[in-house]
Amino acid sequence: MAAQVREFRLPDLGEGLTGAEIVRWMVEVGEVVAVDQPVVEVETAKAMVEVPCPYGGVVTARFGAEGTEVPVGAPLLTVAVGETGGAAAGGTPADGASAAGASPGGADGTPAAEDTEGSGNVLVGYGTARAPARRRRVRPGVPVSAAAVAEPVNGRARDAGEAAAAAGGAGGRVPEPDGGARPERGPEPAEGPVPVISPLVRRLARSNGLDLRELTGSGPDGLILRADVEYALRAAAAQGRTAAATGAPVRDGGGAEVHAGPEPAVREDQTGPGPAVRDGHRIPLKGIRGAVADKLSRSRREIPEATVWVDADATELMRARAAMNAAGEPKISLLALLARICTAALARHPELNSAVDTQAREIVRYDRVHLGFATQTDRGLVVPVVRDAHTRGAEDLTAELSRLTGAARAGTLAPADLTGSTFTLNNYGVFGVDGSTPILNHPEAAMLGVGRIVPRPWAHEGELALRQVVQLTLTFDHRVCDGGTAGGFLRYVADCVERPAVLLRTL
Template sequence: MAQVLEFKLPDLGEGLTEAEIVRWLVQVGDVVAVDQPVVEVETAKAMVEVPCPYGGVVTARFGEEGTELPVGAPLLTVAVGEPAGDAGTDGPDGGRAEPAGTASPEPAGTAPTADSGTQGSGNVLVGYGTSQAPARRRRVRPQQPAPATPGPRTAADGRPAAGAVPGHAVAPTAVNGSAAAPGAEPGPREAAEAADGPVPVISPLVRRLARQNGLDLRELTGSGPDGLILRADVEYALRAAAAQGRTTAPATAAEPPAREARTPAATASPAPAPVSPGGVRIPLKGVRGAVADKLSRSRREIPDATCWVDADATELMRARTAMNAAGGPKISLIALLARICTAALARFPELNSTVDTEAREVVRFDHVHLGFAAQTDRGLVVPVVRDAHARDAESLTAEFARLTEAARAGTLTPADLTGGTFTLNNYGVFGVDGSTPIVNHPEAAMLGVGRIVPKPWVHEGELAVRQVVQLSLTFDHRVCDGGTAGGFLRYVADCVEQPAVLLRTL
């Protein structure tokens, strides 16, 4: 006898209490293996895949794509303890009727069985890979029951009711994305995608933004590589529609009726506001919402101050060129700046700290976990290089490259985005000379680096064209006074102008 197990949204850690469903990776009727990713969710920290600890047949899913669910809310139910090949329905004579379209038995080992995950692995940590490779998926198609054999009962929220036997015909309310009975005609959107294929977009969030505002992506021409539709393309189309005085239909008018088996939490989520002639409403949630909350808290709690200095970076650029000409892995400029930061923090540890407001204490760290600001299509994120003080230039370059690529792909884990003690902000990549950045709460300081450009400079008593950069330091005035902050910034500038100064700390 099969057993139905309910898999709930697991504890996400790092104080995260909710997540948004970005994309389902399984359908109702699919056979899943233990630790197979079943849904992609976005938290305030990252976009990650969630593995299911049970192996068996998916009998229901809860929540549409775009729905926010709290930790502990049901994600899906899985029927375990019954071989997947025996997941047909009872025939009129009491025997087992095979699902429609069932092929001849496959060789052993080609697909998982439902009883392979009865105990479950417990490996449901968000952001971590699965313990085994996902098996090839098989769809167990629900069989329409005979008139004399009623189908399983379902509760009001779409969950199997007491006494319902997994493996029997699934009620239409429990089937996500294919709620109609076998043989029913596909909806307009499904038919269009089947005919033309999915529209290439840069991320599921862009697709959801268009869906919420009733925008047909097939009418857009993407500005990305190979016609890839970017978020800017969607926002431009929405602004153009608003400027012409046209109001777009709500998301519910652009899609067929909801097909999800919903929980009360999912149905209670407010619908996104439609576009009005006055502009576009974009919810502050996910990464953007987390950034807004953190910056607001930083402004409320941290009495910050900023000092800055211009520095001649000509010798630093020459040193980097010489390093890369010597062979081996290329050294990035941000890696050299990070190495300078760690050396400066060793001299001025007051800036590598945080303030415990409840205890009224300043906590100084004996390690440097260096964060760096990275702009992505999903918003601003700050990945963290662990133990940056113990890394050389090559190791720093490799770690910056790894975290930057993960940030662009949206695969950073919560561990990659938390625990920083000091932040390096290279806003020069945006073509600006200077800035007064907001301290990344709960840290105590941030070093900003502007663009490096040729400028007139007095060098060795003569006017010359040199590569000049502006450095700025925003710091929490509770952890130190201006003298300490100025000393830190001056040491950084000295190392930029004369990299040989770093030899004292190597």
Template sequence: MSREVFRLPDLGEGLTEAEVVEWRVAAGDTVAVDQVVVEVETAKAAVEVPIPFAGTVVELCAPAGSVVAVGAPLIAVDGGGSGNVLIGYGTSGAHAGTTRRRRAAKPQETTEAAVRVISPVVRRLARTHGIDLATLTPSGSGGIIVRRDVEAAISAVPQLESAGLRIPLRGVRRAMAEKLSRSRAEIPEATTWVDADATALLAMRAAVNRTAADPISLMAFLARICVAALRRFPELHSFVDTERAEIVQFSHVHLGFAAQTPRGLVVPVVRDAHERTLAELAAALREHTEAARAGTLEPRHLTGGTFTLNNYGVFGVDGGAPIINHPEAALLGVGRIVPRPWVVDGELAVRSVTQLSFTFDHRVCDGGTAGGFLRFVADCVEDPYRMMLF
């Protein structure tokens, strides 16, 4: 029998650490090659990690809730010695010698792995409120601790008048918070907006979907308009290299779009959007959104964006001034589409109207160029056949 220690593998994209969300095995369990043993969350996404060898679990080296550096021990197995390479993660030992101080484990984290809890949501709820699962009396069938057990314990804890709920900034939320803070600190942004009649755009979408194999979303049409606008105004498709005092224009469109998920706001990226058809854009947007909400989006689809589209209209709001996704130079926001009075050929009519906002880096262009970009987008919304010319 030989003892094998499986270390946190290199998860790519320059990631250096991950938080242990949930163990799928316990000490004494038998594991097989490529069996998923733990779920971790990086600054990019949640990842299920398989083990590359088989054997009996001797030790879980990192309790749930702890932050583990790449190359640090995750799990020890007796009876290993042969196995597979982790496809998609890499097994480089470059980080194995790195030492990194982990935060001290809370009392409940040391006993949590042996407590019978079915739902990872229940574990996270307990960790958030500092509840030791080992002290609870289970009320679920078969001696399982359920959500109501944790909620009852939370309500029984005396609350200081000045105290409130503390939610740690970790994983995706922490990465987004850092990025938005950097954007606001470094980019002198400005925002302009305009109302647009989207009646013709909605009519085109309805006509296309009558014959399309899969439904084409409104976001796909807006993404296609963004691609056309960036071709017309390439100076806005860039970033500022502050070290070399240069504005660098991109030759390709990697289109990011804001997506709300249970883990917070993320910006999935559709790579090479300029080479995709309308149907291909719709498929990519749909697949990326589903993966983002499930927490399974690959890190390469969360980085490298060159322009961002934010459809905050899905939240029922008309307008906003969103923060630029650093280091990009601009962001298009789209409000809800609602019936409003509109003048058409000198006559008052009810039309489907939306508000478009455009936030831009003032180092890259002046208000004239930004206004031209936004006016072009609005013209495409009002006359969607115009986008086909670019």
């Protein structure tokens, strides 16, 4: 019995994520894979993830090169289930091309049957079950065979417009302004919602006056990607420049003549090439760094934040920690002690363990403390979350903080480890700075910042002495409380830092 070919698509990532970037392929075409073996490492807006394949067999094709962004539901690879040998005859195909005799469809051109369920196992929060099927947009008047739709083109399935162009022999492709190629536009789509990969792409088109119904999406099932919108904007700009240089009239979609004025200025949200960069280069805001940028921008737009700070003598706290660690038990970290102080302060001032529901115009006050802490990684700033921090002691907090920090730097945090925080602790003292006015971690209402602890002259018991001094900063949402509450919270934190015995009242 011949081996059946199974197509594995990028599964639903949860947490509202719509796609991911391929960072590293972990298997080659022709390689034998086991059920639930990680086959590709992707970067989402939340974390780096190794995606397991629910099928066992021989990899017959890979879809997408490293660095490519793929939407949820897009094909990742195909596996010949039941095969135990190497690749099919004909050598190893390039990424996006099926091996000879191992295309996703059967001999008659119809797609091979797929399992309705995967292995059922879960890795870092992602299941390997088959992603929900997408509805295909059917353009009127364009007959498309199943074989034409199923045939991969450049690592993806053809949409209806491309299949019709291929069947008609018209070439079906027109040059891009930068020398590449794009599918020729098909007939006008039917009335109804236009499938777009994300609201950001829809907003980009709307802000530039682009009608999405005039585009042919290059994503799965005709899905319009950001690259499709950017291409259309570049083509429109190139047409305007050409008309302005030659004096030829420019016509709109209805054939009416319009005047080609000077090239418009590049918008802040425009992602096309824009003016030439003489000294420097462009770095895309995507993945984790892009998600952080979006979240910080939203925080600054929506939250009226204020900041208070105080210097505190941390000498006694450092001595207490040294005494704890001299007992031969597991070491206690300074960050864990500060986290314990935060949970005690939030028990006294629960207003700061909250968020604002802007639509309902309500303050949501949380009963549990899920403590986020800022961690710098090679891929950007992330905020892992310690669940139920108010129930943990210093030793337990130390272990959990260490585990999450290691996973963050290795890029193996699950999305659940990066969401749901209610208060954030930011230890920027590790960078050798004394103070900061951080941006709140939206939608939280407060963040405690801790600077470096350094020896400084300090008035102690009526005398000038050299003490270990730290600057503590509290940034808070002024909608949830006034300065009195914020000052009371920060003063209690400073008192615990200066006299750790104060914490005994809450143990």
